[in-house]
Amino acid sequence: xxxxxxxxxxxxxxxxxxxxxxxxxxxxxxxxxxDAFVAAGLPDTRVEAWKYTALRALSQRSFxxxxxxxxxxxxxxxxLALAGIEGPAxxxxxxxxxxxxxxxxxxPAGVDLQPLSHALAADPESLRFTLSRxxxxxxxxxxxxxxxxxxxxxxxxxxxxxxxxxxxxxxxVGAAAGAEIAWHVRHLVELGEGAELTLIEQHLxxxxxxxxxxxxxxxxxxxxATLHHVGLQQAGAGSSLVRRSHYRLGARAQTHLHALExxxxxARHDLRAELVGDAAGFHGHGAxxxxxxxxxxxxxxxxxxxxxxxxxxxxxxVASGRGRGVFRGAIVVNTGAxxxxxxLGNKNLLLxxxxxxxxxxxxxxxxxxxxxxxxxxxxxxxxxxxxxxRSRGIPEPQARTLLTTAFARAPFESLASERLREHIDxxxxxxxxx
Amino acid sequence: xxxxxxxxxxxxGKDILKGLSLEVKPGEVHAIMGPNGAGKSTLGNxxxxxxxxxxxxxxxxxxxxxxxxxxxxxxxxxxxxxxFQYPVEIPGVNNTYFxxxxxxxxxxxxxxxxxxxxxxxxxxxEKLKIMQLSPDLLNRAxxxxxxxxxxxxxxxxxxALLEPKLAILDETDSGLDIDALKQVAExxxxxxxxxxxxxxxTHYQRLLDYIVPDHVHVLAGGRIVESGDRSLALKLEEHGxxxxxxxxxxxxxxx
Ligand SMILES: Nc1ncnc2c1ncn2[C@@H]1O[C@H](COP(=O)(O)OP(=O)(O)O)[C@@H](O)[C@H]1O
Ligand SMILES: [Mg+2]
Numbered sequence: 001x002x003x004x005x006x007x008x009x010x011x012x013x014x015x016x017x018x019x020x021x022x023x024x025x026x027x028x029x030x031x032x033x034x035d036a037f038v039a040a041g042l043p044d045t046r047v048e049a050w051k052y053t054a055l056r057a058l059s060q061r062s063f064x065x066x067x068x069x070x071x072x073x074x075x076x077x078x079x080l081a082l083a084g085i086e087g088p089a090x091x092x093x094x095x096x097x098x099x100x101x102x103x104x105x106x107x108p109a110g111v112d113l114q115p116l117s118h119a120l121a122a123d124p125e126s127l128r129f130t131l132s133r134x135x136x137x138x139x140x141x142x143x144x145x146x147x148x149x150x151x152x153x154x155x156x157x158x159x160x161x162x163x164x165x166x167x168x169x170x171x172x173v174g175a176a177a178g179a180e181i182a183w184h185v186r187h188l189v190e191l192g193e194g195a196e197l198t199l200i201e202q203h204l205x206x207x208x209x210x211x212x213x214x215x216x217x218x219x220x221x222x223x224x225a226t227l228h229h230v231g232l233q234q235a236g237a238g239s240s241l242v243r244r245s246h247y248r249l250g251a252r253a254q255t256h257l258h259a260l261e262x263x264x265x266x267a268r269h270d271l272r273a274e275l276v277g278d279a280a281g282f283h284g285h286g287a288x289x290x291x292x293x294x295x296x297x298x299x300x301x302x303x304x305x306x307x308x309x310x311x312x313x314x315x316x317x318v319a320s321g322r323g324r325g326v327f328r329g330a331i332v333v334n335t336g337a338x339x340x341x342x343x344l345g346n347k348n349l350l351l352x353x354x355x356x357x358x359x360x361x362x363x364x365x366x367x368x369x370x371x372x373x374x375x376x377x378x379x380x381x382x383x384x385x386x387x388x389x390r391s392r393g394i395p396e397p398q399a400r401t402l403l404t405t406a407f408a409r410a411p412f413e414s415l416a417s418e419r420l421r422e423h424i425d426x427x428x429x430x431x432x433x434x
Numbered sequence: 435x436x437x438x439x440x441x442x443x444x445x446x447g448k449d450i451l452k453g454l455s456l457e458v459k460p461g462e463v464h465a466i467m468g469p470n471g472a473g474k475s476t477l478g479n480x481x482x483x484x485x486x487x488x489x490x491x492x493x494x495x496x497x498x499x500x501x502x503x504x505x506x507x508x509x510x511x512x513x514x515x516x517x518f519q520y521p522v523e524i525p526g527v528n529n530t531y532f533x534x535x536x537x538x539x540x541x542x543x544x545x546x547x548x549x550x551x552x553x554x555x556x557x558x559x560e561k562l563k564i565m566q567l568s569p570d571l572l573n574r575a576x577x578x579x580x581x582x583x584x585x586x587x588x589x590x591x592x593x594a595l596l597e598p599k600l601a602i603l604d605e606t607d608s609g610l611d612i613d614a615l616k617q618v619a620e621x622x623x624x625x626x627x628x629x630x631x632x633x634x635x636t637h638y639q640r641l642l643d644y645i646v647p648d649h650v651h652v653l654a655g656g657r658i659v660e661s662g663d664r665s666l667a668l669k670l671e672e673h674g675x676x677x678x679x680x681x682x683x684x685x686x687x688x689x
Contacts, residue, residue: 383485388522389578391482392536392592393510393543402535406526406575 007041012062013182014038019151023124027130033147038136042141049139052326052358053268053297058240063182063212065149070096070183073175075206077101080171082202082232083423088113089169090154093206095183095213097152101171110162110195114185116153127155130188130218139272142242142268144300146184146216153215155188158221160192167198167230167417172215174239176207187217188241191225191253198228198417205236205263217245221253223277230420231286234264239325244270251277251306256318256413259286260424261296262431268297275302275309275337284313285411289431290323293325297326300344304337304367311341314411317348318404318432319355330362331374337367344374349381404432435460435497435631438623442491443473443480450476451526452656453492459598461628465642465667466635467654469675474635475519477653478604482516482538496600510536511543513599517589517606524576533595535557540596558595565591565621580582583614590621597625602633606643619644639667 006014018030042059043050068075070093080101090113091101097115107113125149135143142262154170171184191197203213213235221227235241241264246256261267273282288296302311317325325348333340348357355419359376381403389399412424436458444686450473458464468474481494483506494501501509524532549557562569562637565587577585586606593601603622607615610618622632622645635643642650642664650667652660654675660666 163506258646281492382522382524385524387484387506388518388524389532389536391510391518391538392508392532393505393598394532394536395509395539396505398535398539398582399507402527402532403524406524410526 006038007059008062009059010038010041013065013145014067016149018148021120021124021151021256023120025118025128025132026124030148032134033144036065037141037144037148040138045138047138049137049299052145053266053295058212058266061180064179065181066183067094067096067177067181069177069257070175071098072291073177073206075101075173077176079173079204079206082169083419084198085167085169085200085419087166087168090115091171091173092152092185093173094184094211095150095152096178108162108164108166110159111164111168112155112157113168114155116155116188117151119155120151127188133187142214143216143244145182146186146214150184150186150214150216154188156187158191158195158197159321161194163193163196164198169200169202171202171204172213173204173206174209174211174236174241176209177211180210180212182212182214184214187215189217189219189227191221191227193222194224195222196226198230200230200420201230203233203235203241203263205234206241207236208238209236210238210240210265212240212242215241215243217243218246218291219245219255221247221249221255223251223253223295225250225253226256226430227254228416229258230415231257232424232427233259233261233263233267233269235267237263237265239264240266242268245272247271247273247282249273249275249277249280249282252264252279253277253376254281255283256414257282257284257286258412260285260412260427261286261288261298262427264296265293266295268299270299270301272301273303273311274305275311276302276305278306279281279308279310280306281310282313283311283414284315285414286315287318287408288315288325288327289318289320289408290325291319291431292321295324298328300327300329302342303332304331304333304340304342306337308339309337309341312343313345315346316408316411317346317357317359318351318408319348319357320351321355322352323353325357327357327359327376328362329360329374331364331372333365333367333370335366338369339371340367341375342370342372343395346376347407348376348378349404350378351381351404401429401432405429408432437495438492440492441480441489441494443476444488444490445486445504449490450656451480452494454556454653454657456651456658456667458631458633460631461626462635462649463626463632463645463647465647465650466633466653467637467639467650467667467670470637472653473656474653475604478516478519478602478635479618481602482506482514507539508543508596510596511540515593515596515598515601517593517601517603519604519608521577521585521589523580525578529574530558530572533592537595561591561594564594564624566617567591575595582609583611586610586615587614587621590618594621599629600631600633601625602635604635604648605637607638615641616644639671642667
């Protein structure tokens with residue numbers, strides 16, 4: 001029988017050498033992930049999770065596996081500065097840990113933060129459960145790819161009861177390289193019982209590049225832990241970034257996520273939260289702003305598995321130019337998750353006739369005494385508000401910027417750090433010029 | 435200052451203003467009264483340049499310039515101000531930021547220097563006192579969560595801040611209790627000057643006890659059907675708008 005020809009994307013990576021770990025179970029897991037990736041290839045739009053994001057163009061491109069010069073790429077330190085926030089930071093360039101750019105010497109007590117490459121060398125066994133996972137869904141191509149090739153990333157553990165007041169940063173930089181490359185990072189975050197942490201995750205671009213980056217993250221919160229997670233995605237123009245984050249929350253554990261998506265030509269972000277302990281809560285807030293020819297696809301899936309679990313999510317989309325946005329928010333309240341409370345809202349704004357946003361809230365309930373509400377809208381700028389501003393003398397372009405910024409900023413009003421709020425305001429204003 | 439001649443305007447394919455003429459001289463206060471649906475708000479919207487209000491005939495001169503060819507923001511900078519019948523809530527836009535942006539945009543358009551945030555705050559505090567508005571309204575979003583009365587007083591506060599040459603107050607009195615009404619009237623009276631003119635649109639003559647007009651007009655069926663002095667308002671109060679239909683010219687369709 002004739003095998004259908006592999007698209008260039010798959011063919012290039014099928015032949016690429018896997019990173020060697022010297023750890024038998026890990027080498028095996030990587031091989032299995034690669035085999036699974038090659039066998040299934042990239043999903044097409046018939047796969048529900050990829051319905052609005054066509055990978056045809058991507059599948060025709062070929063990327064080299066990794067950047068051999070990642071350790072010597074020049075990165076302007078100014079790029080890495082963030083609103084005067086100092087403190088521990090792990091910096092990765094094209095998927096590789098850069099000790100010279102990172103800050104690890106002032107770790108607060110109770111924090112164990114190290115690059116995955118170091119953690120693997122020191123104690124691979126502690127990572128076995130997560131790193132030998134298989135990805136079996138039809139839409140899992142990038143998770144398999146990441147499982148095969150990711151050899152660096154971050155491992156972050158916070159001891160039970162430790163309340164960490166300094167924010168920790170994970171910074172992922174895509175840097176110009178000779179060829180188009182594919183890089184992959186993996187992160188594992190674990191908060192012990194009652195631990196508290198603020199984690200800032202940044203994606204940045206340095207120079208012209210059309211790389212593919214994938215990121216796979218597992219975040220586990222044990223009972224009573226609290227995580228404030230801030231994601232600022234400003235990947236370089238031209239790049240493709242496919243991310244997936246799994247949150248697993250124990251009893252009464254709370255995650256507060258604020259996620260801003262600004263960069264990349266293709267930016268996909270899967271967020272999956274499993275509320276496995278009673279009264280666990282996931283509070284997600286985000287905005288995505290596709291402009292030009294950017295395509296941004298946010299897939300939020302929340303699973304209520306235990307009693308009295310709470311989820312509240314608000315995402316806002318603003319599409320301009322020929323920007324295309326996708327938001328899928330799925331809430332499943334499983335059998336036994338009685339007393340769950342789930343709210344999901346997604347409002348979107350189209351600023352040009354060529355812009356498009358598809359939004360799809362989904363709700364499945366199999367438990368009793370559940371409170372659930374979800375809604376989604378797509379609209380244009382409020383003409384009455386715009387006229388009100390103009391009637392007071394504010395020129396039309398400035399009125400638009402004011403209204404658009406106000407709209408996109410709303411999800412971040414609950415962000416505790418005033419510095420970060422102001423920083424996000426600046427990013428939004430810069431993005432939506434008057 | 436303002437000269438409206440034979441103004442015809444259409445909204446969503448429907449003729450609303452049908453030959454309205456009105457002249458306002460510097461320093462004058464004109465009251466426009468009329469039944470619901472007469473076209474009072476339409477006049478305010480046309481004068482301030484709202485999209486969707488199509489002028490099909492007639493002219494509007496403001497200080498000798500053709501007002502109708504200016505964008506809303508240009509009209510504002512030229513000195514036209516509309517106090518909205520229904521002020522718009524704008525979530526996420528901070529009131530102080532909005533006011534300063536408006537104030538400075540107008541000054542810039544007129545070639546005047548802008549105020550920095552300290553200078554501006556000082557000015558705002560002075561004006562707030564006049565309207566007896568609580569300073570914490572400044573930190574809220576524009577009109578968001580304001581009570582009906584606060585919204586109306588906020589309009590007059592904005593007027594006091596922006597110091598327009600011509601202010602159009604669209605039913606600023608409706609929904610106000612007597613104390614709030616007096617405050618609004620005081621705010622307006624404090625701004626009266628030989629150079630500044632007002633068009634006070636109202637459904638009731640009550641407001642005119644506090645803002646004493648130089649002229650009173652009755653707008654019905656899209657045109658001015660009766661003009662007079664203050665006593666006209668009292669007659670209206672006594673006899674109702676039906677009296678106008680009998681005594682004025684045929685008013686055409688009146689909603
Ligand atoms: N934006 C609009 N869209 C549709 N119809 C309108 C609009 N504005 C006004 N109208 C119509 O024009 C007429 C006059 O309305 P308006 O000027 O608001 O009257 P008034 O302020 O005197 O009560 C009414 O029949 C109203 O329905
Ligand atoms: Mg009206």
